[in-house]
Amino acid sequence: MATTTPEPAKKTNRIGLEMQPYRGGKTTLCAGCGHNAISERIIDAFFEMGVDPRQVVKLSGIGCSSKSPAYFLGAAHGFNAVHGRMPSVGTGAILANRKLIAIGISGDGDTGAIGIGQFVHLMRRNLPIIYIIEDNGCYGLTKGQFSPTADLGSKAKTGIANDLPPIDTCALAIQLGASFVARSFSGDKKQLLSILKASLGHRGTCMIDVISPCTTFNDHEGSTKSYAYAKEHDEVLGEVSFVPFFEDISVEYDPGTTKAVELHDGSKLYLKKVAEDYDPTDKFTAMRLIHETSRRGEFATGILYVEPDKDDFVTLLDLVDEPLASLPLERTRPGREALEEVMESLR
Amino acid sequence: MSPSDLAVQEAAVPSATVRVVNDFSIQVATVNGSGSQTANLVLLRSIFQSGVPVSGKNMFPSNIAGLPTWYTIRANKDGYIGRKKETDFLVAMNAETAKEDVLSLEPGAAVLYDEPLKLNALRNDLVFYPVPFDKLVADVCKDAKLRRLVKNMIYDGVLSRLLNIELRQMEHALKKQMGKKAKAVELNMGALNAGFAFAEKNLTKGDPYWIEPMDKTSGMILIEGNAAAALGCMMAGVTVVAWYPITPSSSLPETLIGYMRKYRMDKETGKATFAIVQAEDEIASIGMVIGAGWAGARAMTSTAGPGISLMSEFTGLAYYAEVPGVIFDIQRVGPSTGLPTRTAQGDIITTGLLSHGDTRHIMLIPSSVEECYTMAMDAFDLAERFQTIVFVMSDLDLGMNTWMSNPFQYPDGPIDRGKVLDEATLKRLGEWGRYMDVDGDGIPYRTIPGDGMPSYFARGSGHNERGQYSERPDDYVNNLDRLGRKFETARKYVPKPEVVDEATEIGIIGYGTSHWAIDESRVQLERETGIKTAYLRLRAYPFTDDLTAFIDRYKRIYIVEQNRDAQMAGLMRLELSPERIDKLRSVLHYNGLPIDARSVSDAILIQEGRKDKASVSRTVVSGGLAAGKGE
Numbered sequence: 001m002a003t004t005t006p007e008p009a010k011k012t013n014r015i016g017l018e019m020q021p022y023r024g025g026k027t028t029l030c031a032g033c034g035h036n037a038i039s040e041r042i043i044d045a046f047f048e049m050g051v052d053p054r055q056v057v058k059l060s061g062i063g064c065s066s067k068s069p070a071y072f073l074g075a076a077h078g079f080n081a082v083h084g085r086m087p088s089v090g091t092g093a094i095l096a097n098r099k100l101i102a103i104g105i106s107g108d109g110d111t112g113a114i115g116i117g118q119f120v121h122l123m124r125r126n127l128p129i130i131y132i133i134e135d136n137g138c139y140g141l142t143k144g145q146f147s148p149t150a151d152l153g154s155k156a157k158t159g160i161a162n163d164l165p166p167i168d169t170c171a172l173a174i175q176l177g178a179s180f181v182a183r184s185f186s187g188d189k190k191q192l193l194s195i196l197k198a199s200l201g202h203r204g205t206c207m208i209d210v211i212s213p214c215t216t217f218n219d220h221e222g223s224t225k226s227y228a229y230a231k232e233h234d235e236v237l238g239e240v241s242f243v244p245f246f247e248d249i250s251v252e253y254d255p256g257t258t259k260a261v262e263l264h265d266g267s268k269l270y271l272k273k274v275a276e277d278y279d280p281t282d283k284f285t286a287m288r289l290i291h292e293t294s295r296r297g298e299f300a301t302g303i304l305y306v307e308p309d310k311d312d313f314v315t316l317l318d319l320v321d322e323p324l325a326s327l328p329l330e331r332t333r334p335g336r337e338a339l340e341e342v343m344e345s346l347r
Numbered sequence: 348m349s350p351s352d353l354a355v356q357e358a359a360v361p362s363a364t365v366r367v368v369n370d371f372s373i374q375v376a377t378v379n380g381s382g383s384q385t386a387n388l389v390l391l392r393s394i395f396q397s398g399v400p401v402s403g404k405n406m407f408p409s410n411i412a413g414l415p416t417w418y419t420i421r422a423n424k425d426g427y428i429g430r431k432k433e434t435d436f437l438v439a440m441n442a443e444t445a446k447e448d449v450l451s452l453e454p455g456a457a458v459l460y461d462e463p464l465k466l467n468a469l470r471n472d473l474v475f476y477p478v479p480f481d482k483l484v485a486d487v488c489k490d491a492k493l494r495r496l497v498k499n500m501i502y503d504g505v506l507s508r509l510l511n512i513e514l515r516q517m518e519h520a521l522k523k524q525m526g527k528k529a530k531a532v533e534l535n536m537g538a539l540n541a542g543f544a545f546a547e548k549n550l551t552k553g554d555p556y557w558i559e560p561m562d563k564t565s566g567m568i569l570i571e572g573n574a575a576a577a578l579g580c581m582m583a584g585v586t587v588v589a590w591y592p593i594t595p596s597s598s599l600p601e602t603l604i605g606y607m608r609k610y611r612m613d614k615e616t617g618k619a620t621f622a623i624v625q626a627e628d629e630i631a632s633i634g635m636v637i638g639a640g641w642a643g644a645r646a647m648t649s650t651a652g653p654g655i656s657l658m659s660e661f662t663g664l665a666y667y668a669e670v671p672g673v674i675f676d677i678q679r680v681g682p683s684t685g686l687p688t689r690t691a692q693g694d695i696i697t698t699g700l701l702s703h704g705d706t707r708h709i710m711l712i713p714s715s716v717e718e719c720y721t722m723a724m725d726a727f728d729l730a731e732r733f734q735t736i737v738f739v740m741s742d743l744d745l746g747m748n749t750w751m752s753n754p755f756q757y758p759d760g761p762i763d764r765g766k767v768l769d770e771a772t773l774k775r776l777g778e779w780g781r782y783m784d785v786d787g788d789g790i791p792y793r794t795i796p797g798d799g800m801p802s803y804f805a806r807g808s809g810h811n812e813r814g815q816y817s818e819r820p821d822d823y824v825n826n827l828d829r830l831g832r833k834f835e836t837a838r839k840y841v842p843k844p845e846v847v848d849e850a851t852e853i854g855i856i857g858y859g860t861s862h863w864a865i866d867e868s869r870v871q872l873e874r875e876t877g878i879k880t881a882y883l884r885l886r887a888y889p890f891t892d893d894l895t896a897f898i899d900r901y902k903r904i905y906i907v908e909q910n911r912d913a914q915m916a917g918l919m920r921l922e923l924s925p926e927r928i929d930k931l932r933s934v935l936h937y938n939g940l941p942i943d944a945r946s947v948s949d950a951i952l953i954q955e956g957r958k959d960k961a962s963v964s965r966t967v968v969s970g971g972l973a974a975g976k977g978e
Contacts, residue, residue: 057796077796080806082660088631092638095587095622097797121627320618324586325643332584334610336757343754346568
């Protein structure tokens with residue numbers, strides 16, 4: 001008689017799901033690509049926060065970054081759109097179903113060049129979406145041309161120096177109206193995970209620029225987006241502590257050195273103050289911080305700006321609570337008397 | 348330049364002794380931004396209320412104020428409401444164009460004009476009615492700033508008297524137009540009465556044109572095609588609309604916003620059962636439509652040629668990733684910016700084959716405001732049935748001009764949401780792949796994000812029938828062939844053409860607004876030369892079997908289009924046999940004005956060898972670049 005040994009209980013999250021539906025297909029990106037590390041953090045964040053992947057939509061444009069949604073959250077629907085136009089597709093999807101949790105993956109070319117127009121208007125609308133720029137300062141899929149986030153003077157693999165100043169996507173996002181703006185580094189697992197988890201508690205546009213080195217085309221001496229340069233120049237803002245709404249933990253903190261922010265879903269964010277007067281809920285100080293660090297040749301990482309109570313686009317449109325996509329015909333087709341009233345007005 | 352063509356007059360010159368009742372055209376020449384639209388619509392509506400079939404066409408500049416504009420009203424007892432080439436009664440209010448407007452008239456036409464323009468000195472074969480507008484308006488409007496606007500109502504009053512349109516009909520139309528603005532109604536009524544009284548006292552009827560009450564419009568409505576399309580979208584249950592302002596399309600979403608705010612707010616919560624977004628451009632508009640369609644909404648946008656060009660890449664994505672959506676193309680004159688306020692059917696080839704690679708798209712082509720309404724509903728059903736973009740090819744003439752119509756019918760049937768996978772279907776199929784052709788019709792089952800059914804990754808890159816990335820030659824060919832089969836299936840679902848058979852060798856094919864000119868031309872041809880014609884009115888692309896059957900029944904086929912390159916004939920050439928292609932000829936009209944019956948008749952008569960080309964108007968009859976063999 002055969003005996004079966006019970007398998008060890010698999011790890012499940014707070015909604016009872018195992019890790020499997022959060023994983024994606026095998027990556028086809030280069031070994032060591034920063035984007036893969038970001039995919040892993042996304043998997044961890046969604047698993048740990050207990051987000052049902054069947055309620056998630058993954059969106060992307062075109063480029064190396066935009067391939068990555070295939071490598072996480074396999075149980076979620078995904079849409080790989082056209083180059084630079086993911087924001088509009090995401091907007092349509094969220095308007096169709098406001099219950100969906102949208103995560104968009106873009107690149108620095110996909111956002112900063114061809115997609116800058118849609119990026120700008122996405123930020124303006126404060127659409128509820130987590131918008132991640134996997135930022136390596138170059139076009140990887142077409143073999144290393146400069147992108148608009150490449151720093152002035154940064155060198156390409158060919159040795160040519162970039163002669164234009166970069167677009168700072170975080171400064172732009174804050175100025176345009178995004179209500180959660182962060183910058184991180186794919187090599188900083190802990191910080192990126194905290195930021196991602198916090199973004200899941202926020203309602204509105206979460207713009208997260210993640211410096212994510214391209215090992216093949218932009219990881220050499222002279223590049224300002226290499227692993228070595230990023231490690232050297234990453235100016236980490238005070239530690240980001242995140243307490244999700246479902247964890248009953250009270251944190252003692254010193255209001256003099258720590259800023260506490262309550263997010264839309266009740267989760268709490270504790271941000272160490274980098275300076276006495278630093279306030280991540282104040283646009284002006286956030287912008288000053290970004291400009292001051294970049295003037296020093298550094299880049300500040302952490303949650304740069306958060307406005308937890310700002311109305312998102314769905315709220316502004318005053319939509320019904322149910323997804324528009326599944327409203328029954330009796331709620332989307334006015335009655336006979338409505339048509340008759342219109343006809344009468346035209347007689 | 349006057350939009351009237353310098354046509355050669357062939358009919359006898361009418362005189363005051365002949366009464367021409369309910370069969371003439373009025374052209375009002377004004378400066379845009381002068382408020383003439385109210386006066387023109389009151390005139391149109393008062394004729395309509397008198398029971399006389401009528402249409403109104405606005406020929407306006409791409410400008411807000413200060414440039415010439417013409418409004419043409421055609422009354423026709425037999426119900427022909429396409430553009431009439433000749434102007435019978437000119438109202439000359441614009442000093443800048445008055446001279447040319449008068450010089451282009453046929454002998455015997457009437458001219459109502461602002462007295463200081465002294466137009467009566469220009470010709471002696473017309474009937475002139477001078478009216479001192481400034482003097483009359485000063486008496487009825489104390490506020491000098493309002494006079495410019497009220498002035499136009501005076502010509503309505505004069506016309507009421509001269510054409511015998513009952514003053515009470517004008518008053519009724521004015522109230523309908525102005526709504527509850529009592530002061531404005533009073534002021535304008537004063538102007539109407541002043542015009543009427545002036546004409547009664549000072550003008551002697553010298554033209555033959557009369558309006559006499561009939562009973563041919565009772566129960567009917569007056570509406571623009573864009574408003575009709577908006578109603579259709581609302582009744583189709585549209586939930587997501589994204590648009591970008593562009594002439595001549597803007598009034599469609601703008602009217603829709605009005606209807607939706609009135610009739611589509613949730614009864615219990617007062618919240619919106621729809622989202623309407625004015626996007627940053629046409630690319631974002633179609634992107635939003637595709638995102639919404641993918642996530643299960645009935646989504647649409649509306650645009651014109653330049654927007655269609657911008658939507659090209661996204662349309663290819665929707666074709667290949669198989670996402671439903673509806674695009675209205677209110678066609679205007681291209682290429683490029685072209686003539687933004689003039690009409691054309693110039694986007695047929697571009698749209699039918701929009702985007703790179705092998706693509707084909709379903710196009711529905713309304714001829715009437717009623718079809719703008721019904722085809723809006725058809726478009727959403729077809730888009731979801733075929734999981735693809737469906738275009739509704741309207742045009743400026745249909746979309747922005749005022750047309751009379753039978754009232755629209757309430758849609759009784761259910762809507763078609765197409766093949767959406769559910770538990771029962773999944774059980775029946777055993778396995779599911781997003782792009783598997785399980786029914787043999789080329790149409791796969793889709794799942795919708797958030798619906799709990801299996802997920803898939805929609806992409807514009809190569810994919811296999813499970814939606815996985817693939818560059819395999821066999822996967823690519825299988826997928827593209829299935830998309831081809833799906834388009835073949837669409838032939839059985841799209842609206843069929845309307846066919847009128849006759850014992851003749853000549854068949855005419857037309858579509859969209861060309862219908863109105865063709866309809867009248869067929870009668871004209873028979874009356875003038877005894878030529879009978881058969882007629883097929885296309886209502887959709889892909890073509891149905893009716894097209895080949897029609898071509899087989901006749902020897903010579905004239906395809907009437909409002910573009911230079913015979914675009915619809917071009918689409919036919921892609922799939923017809925050489926024998927059938929040999930029968931095709933073209934009648935092409937592309938000067939920006941709505942096509943008229945005379946132009947159609949002349950072009951056919953020339954190609955039939957029944958008329959000398961030199962005897963026909965210089966501007967419009969042309970074989971274009973792709974002229975038929977009769978040229």
